[in-house]
Amino acid sequence: MTTPSLPYEKLTNLGNFGHSLQAAAYLYQPSAPEQIGEIFQFARKNGLSITLRGAGRSYNDAALNSGGIVMDLQGMNRILAWNPETGVITAEPGVTLQKLWQHILPDGWWPPVVSGTMYTTLGGCLGMNIHGKNNYKMGTIGEHVLQFTATLPTGAEITCSPTKNGDLFYSMISGMGMLGVFTSITLQMKKMHSGLLNVHAFAVPNLSAHLQAILQTAPENDYTVGWLDSTATGKGLGRGQLHTARYIHEGEDPEPRKTMQVQYQTLPATMFGVFPKSSIHYFMAPFMINPGVWLVNTAKYVASLREGHYRQPHAAFHFLLDYVPNWEKAYGKQGLIQYQSFLPKETAEDAWREILATSNRRGMPSYLGVTKRHRPDKFLLSHALDGFSLALDFKISAGNRSALREMLQHFDEIVLAAGGRFYFAKNSETSPQTALRFLGAETVERFKALKRRTDPHNLLESDLFRRVFGE
């Protein structure tokens, strides 16, 4: 009897950030670039596909490969070079944003673009071309990449920059890990003069005021982010609170050495000084029903009516998602999905008015809404445009799946008709038709042509890729 060639002991159930999906895959964890080629050969020999995975912080199926191989790159997490004079850093793809900022802040630097959680890896950040609360000013993370090296499924080792192999530079960044594996990434960091930001928090009474306030305050601030009370209807629909933040100029912070220490940036370990933060998601869970969420959102809005001006450490301002560890688990067993739409500034208000009203009318309000300001970028599978984004979190329950699915399909139509776009790290239900419509046939064909070139045997595939670009 022949023994199986595939190692069952590598089979692992992998999940996503929303705890909404699980998929079994053969998990490989290379710790050095040389091993990547071996895994490609193994996959080809056994007729399996490979999905690249970092911290698994996508809300959808981007880092899942049902029944195939998942190559987890978290083990390749060395910082290869750091120049505190120029702020240029070179790191392996498994380095997290947490490791990155903690390495550079004491020298007076901060990553130019960060996500809402610091646990994402650089490889994942480039694959999805993440943005932060400063997208309208600093663009996506890809705009700060000076150069990267990568291993292609063909086995070729390449170096890409905006001027060298430019087509691959602008497509591998944003390419969902479907063209090759980053092996080293060189980024330009941003000079800081303090570990603090000047933050201004103020309430906005409705959607129109909300978007107007973002438009007006964004240019004079370095960061702008809005919380939107997605349970409010009627006159208050779209109300919320904006947080804008400015870098502190040289000399404004009397003790920059101190505020730029890692310890100074650490998020508080307890809530109200009592409960360990790791337990908070248990307290949240009972509130994660429509009336509970309405109560919490309303209370938050009322609290936000008191305007605030204060200084806050970078980490505390940026990494809201890390404040409550495992907050996603409060959404219960079935998990949550995030529906994020990007709309031109001219059409956003009408489209979101309809989306917010519909979700409340159908009894499936989003439990959390977040708004941001964006600008277009040159990357191939770009989600950004000159406008805004609204990210809505929805709780999945055993009984609401088909109704929620139907509603989100309706939302896709609204967004597409308004000239909007979607983000492949977030939405989990985007169909091939929707992707084709917002990306355009030419972009999709260019992407597929590049993929045929770097990956002629289609070794790199993820559940996301098959869902969105499958036949």
Next chain:
Amino acid sequence: MSILKTPPATPLQPRRRAIVVGASSGIGAALTQKLAQEGYLVAALARRSDLLNNLCADINAAAGETRALPYEHDVTALEKIPALLQRILTDLGGLDLFIYNSGIQRQVKLDEFDFAKDREMLETNTLGAMAWLNPVAAMFHHLGTGQIVGISSVAGDRGRVGAPAYNTSKAALSTYLEALRNRLTRRGVNVITIKPGFVKTDILSAAGAKKTFWLITPDQAAEGIWQAIKNRKQTVYVPGQWALLMLIIRHIPSFIFRKLNF
């Protein structure tokens, strides 16, 4: 690569995956149909590919999408099983439920002693089961999830005059499943032994059974088995009244049982 024949599951359209070995007729066909109706994507395995293809085509036409994939397979080709399991795992994109249903019964007269027939039954009913259950158990052991269902029989509860090898094959299967259950429950895997009574299938006619009672259709059996799967049971008689009857039969003393002719 695109071996996957169906779109990947999404959070709002989750998909469970099952393998049914011995799916072309009887309980296996009814189970394949039932699982597809419940939304499973089913890999249906059997020797008789014409029956199998028709079954899958009917299921898929009724569902309006691919819910059943046919795989021609003879469980006595033991050496082919690990590779086939791997292929199916990739095709389905995972596995939540494995059902071993293959079983044959050869009629033996009260004065007939035929090793060839015995061997045939053991090869399909027991060895084939073990050859499948080993790699499936290995997979589920490492995943820490999954359900395994073995279709054994009330016939495995005692050795009777009429069916020594069939009784043995099912008794062995029941015992093997019990051991797997003891191994895998601690890993989060549910192992179910199903013991059907009389079901209107080819086996029943092959066995030449004359006096039957509590006779059920394959669909009724499949419904009972589905309830056991849904409720993550351990050992289930189908229909339920067999549990009581077999409790009595298991306790009939040998000096009486030796004189019985069933």
